[in-house]
Amino acid sequence: MNKIILLDEKMISKISAGEVVERPASIVKELVENSIDASSKNISIEITNGGISYIKVLDDGIGMSAVDAILAFGRHATSKIKTVDDLYNIETLGFRGEALASISAISKVTLKTKEENELYGTLIKIDGGKIKEKNKCGCEKGTAIEVYDIFYNTPARRKFLKRPSTESTYITNLVSKMCLSHPNISFKYIKDKKLELVTSGDGNINDVILRLFGKDLYSSLIFANYESEYIKVNMYLCKPSFNKSNRNMQMLFVNGRYVKNKVYNIAIDEAYKTLIPRNRYPIIITYLQISPKQVDVNVHPSKMEIKFSNEKEIFEIIYKTIKKGLAKTNLIPEVKSKNNFSVTMEKEDINNGEQTKIIHSEYMNYFPSSKDSIKSGNKDLLPQEVYERENVDVLKSGDYEIYEKNINKNRDYKIVGTLFSTYIIIERKDAIYIIDQHAAHERILYEKYMSEYNKVQGKQTTIPILINIEPGDMEILSENENILRKLGYKYECFGDNSIILREVPIILGQPESRQLFIDIIDRLRDNNFSHNINLKEENIIMMACKSAVKAMDSLSDDEIYQLFNDLKITESPYTCPHGRPVIISIKKYELEKMFKRVM
Ligand code: ADP
Numbered sequence: 001m002n003k004i005i006l007l008d009e010k011m012i013s014k015i016s017a018g019e020v021v022e023r024p025a026s027i028v029k030e031l032v033e034n035s036i037d038a039s040s041k042n043i044s045i046e047i048t049n050g051g052i053s054y055i056k057v058l059d060d061g062i063g064m065s066a067v068d069a070i071l072a073f074g075r076h077a078t079s080k081i082k083t084v085d086d087l088y089n090i091e092t093l094g095f096r097g098e099a100l101a102s103i104s105a106i107s108k109v110t111l112k113t114k115e116e117n118e119l120y121g122t123l124i125k126i127d128g129g130k131i132k133e134k135n136k137c138g139c140e141k142g143t144a145i146e147v148y149d150i151f152y153n154t155p156a157r158r159k160f161l162k163r164p165s166t167e168s169t170y171i172t173n174l175v176s177k178m179c180l181s182h183p184n185i186s187f188k189y190i191k192d193k194k195l196e197l198v199t200s201g202d203g204n205i206n207d208v209i210l211r212l213f214g215k216d217l218y219s220s221l222i223f224a225n226y227e228s229e230y231i232k233v234n235m236y237l238c239k240p241s242f243n244k245s246n247r248n249m250q251m252l253f254v255n256g257r258y259v260k261n262k263v264y265n266i267a268i269d270e271a272y273k274t275l276i277p278r279n280r281y282p283i284i285i286t287y288l289q290i291s292p293k294q295v296d297v298n299v300h301p302s303k304m305e306i307k308f309s310n311e312k313e314i315f316e317i318i319y320k321t322i323k324k325g326l327a328k329t330n331l332i333p334e335v336k337s338k339n340n341f342s343v344t345m346e347k348e349d350i351n352n353g354e355q356t357k358i359i360h361s362e363y364m365n366y367f368p369s370s371k372d373s374i375k376s377g378n379k380d381l382l383p384q385e386v387y388e389r390e391n392v393d394v395l396k397s398g399d400y401e402i403y404e405k406n407i408n409k410n411r412d413y414k415i416v417g418t419l420f421s422t423y424i425i426i427e428r429k430d431a432i433y434i435i436d437q438h439a440a441h442e443r444i445l446y447e448k449y450m451s452e453y454n455k456v457q458g459k460q461t462t463i464p465i466l467i468n469i470e471p472g473d474m475e476i477l478s479e480n481e482n483i484l485r486k487l488g489y490k491y492e493c494f495g496d497n498s499i500i501l502r503e504v505p506i507i508l509g510q511p512e513s514r515q516l517f518i519d520i521i522d523r524l525r526d527n528n529f530s531h532n533i534n535l536k537e538e539n540i541i542m543m544a545c546k547s548a549v550k551a552m553d554s555l556s557d558d559e560i561y562q563l564f565n566d567l568k569i570t571e572s573p574y575t576c577p578h579g580r581p582v583i584i585s586i587k588k589y590e591l592e593k594m595f596k597r598v599m
């Protein structure tokens with residue numbers, strides 16, 4: 001029995017339609033891109049029921065003649081010239097003039113379009129790929145395409161759609177990206193009859209970010225940039241306290257196109273390492289201008305995934321630009337009376353309508369230019385001595401005491417005390433700073449230990465410590481011998497199931513050495529560490545710091561002062577090595593608001 005049959009035209013059109021039109025968001029994407037290609041200045045996007053029942057994209061672009069309006073729905077019908085090595089074409093290449101054909105094959109479409117100097121426009125209605133009506137009509141210059149009942153004739157595909165609210169979210173995210181990549185176009189977005197968003201189209205990216213994501217995120221932005229002969233990078237970074245549980249808000253626009261790139265993500269992870277908790281992702285919007293020749297086009301177009309020909313260099317540039325931006329900025333999260341006192345804020349609601357606000361001019365001043373953020377430096381971070389820390393470094397140890405006494409007199413902050421044996425309260429000018437002493441101590445030890453570790457000096461002899469081990473542990477220990485040695489451990493076998501520790505890392509006091517080593521073996525045994533050797537080392541160091549910190553309890557004023565000084569000279573005083581905040585601030589003004597002294 002023959003099993004193979006030849007598909008008819010109708011079937012073919014449905015199958016290939018499936019490739020291009022995956023979901024309502026892909027239709028919106030195709031239509032909006034067509035509007036952009038048609039040199040529109042204003043584009044309005046309207047959806048109902050997650051776009052499943054209705055999508056309308058209206059533009060004021062060049063429009064189509066009556067003849068073109070029919071041709072546009074034909075397969076492989078395109079007015080666009082494309083060159084293969086042009087990045088611009090990476091996404092459209094895959095569709096080869098097929099979008100309108102594919103969309104009209106699986107839905108009901110109404111098109112109205114008019115060219116600038118024509119008296120009449122053209123109206124076309126198509127159901128499932130068949131033209132039902134073609135007429136003259138009165139309309140403005142431009143094109144309006146309405147799409148009804150997606151997949152009405154392919155129920156199997158319709159089943160794969162998610163809930164309308166989820167499909168809406170896809171579209172909202174897409175619209176955000178369109179707005180960010182084309183700040184010169186004014187977008188209007190209407191969802192279920194409600195106006196969600198309007199952008200001005202005046203070319204100002206700051207303005208778009210403010211309208212899309214609201215003023216909280218906007219006022220936490222840091223600008224960083226880089227420019228060389230062939231590459232230009234503009235980055236809008238968020239302070240680490242703004243982070244998300246996924247990478248949706250790590251956007252990359254290459255030559256004006258939204259794309260995805262693995263190296264970009266890795267560079268971000270590296271740059272924010274220890275500044276945010278694990279499995280959280282910072283918010284970053286990056287614009288990269290590069291010669292299209294440096295972009296590998298040999299990647300699947302619909303996935304938007306691209307490769308750079310020199311990925312290593314791109315990594316370096318992204319990594320260093322972020323580092324530069326963060327280093328020049330006060331990263332202390334500020335507690336505001338409105339934001340529920342949550343410090344590691346989960347801005348999951350970033351894309352919902354609430355955040356879509358019309359611009360307020362007062363916020364325009366918040367956005368620091370790159371020059372400003374460099375100039376302001378760590379100014380608000382810690383007392384004046386931060387800036388003088390270079391001076392501290394050059395002093396000889398004997399001078400230090402004298403220097404300190406000076407400093408004490410001129411200190412511009414006051415140690416108020418400690419709360420719950422955990423939080424140090426400091427008052428300075430118009431703000432209070434709350435420091436988690438354990439997190440601070442952990443950060444200090446971590447950096448100290450990391451640098452010692454790299455110099456391989458960190459061990460001390462100890463009284464012999466006998467540790468019982470489980471069968472198989474000896475093998476684990478010998479596999480990791482190099483790391484443990486480097487950390488400062490020296491041990492030898494003692495019978496079949498015990499070892500004797502003879503040297504331990506210098507940073508640990510005696511009482512903790514034993515338990516920490518047992519914990520390290522436990523985690524090595526359970527395969528709980530990364531297989532990446534550097535990460536493994538870091539993890540062990542983090543554990544070491546944590547166990548050292550546990551022992552610390554209430555501190556005297558002198559100890560607090562010392563801790564504070566030590567913290568100041570760390571590279572990242574804002575978070576512990578696990579990415580939790582070390583220091584937060586509350587402005588006096590916020591307290592006054594809470595107590596209703598000001599309204
Ligand atoms: P492609 O965009 O790859 O050319 P499409 O199927 O998306 O293929 O569109 C087919 C053609 O229809 C386009 O090349 C363009 O000439 C015309 N077209 C589509 N949408 C618009 C629009 N909004 N304004 C003007 N012309 C349009």
Ligand code: MG
Nearest residue numbers: 030033034099
């Ligand atoms: Mg197109």
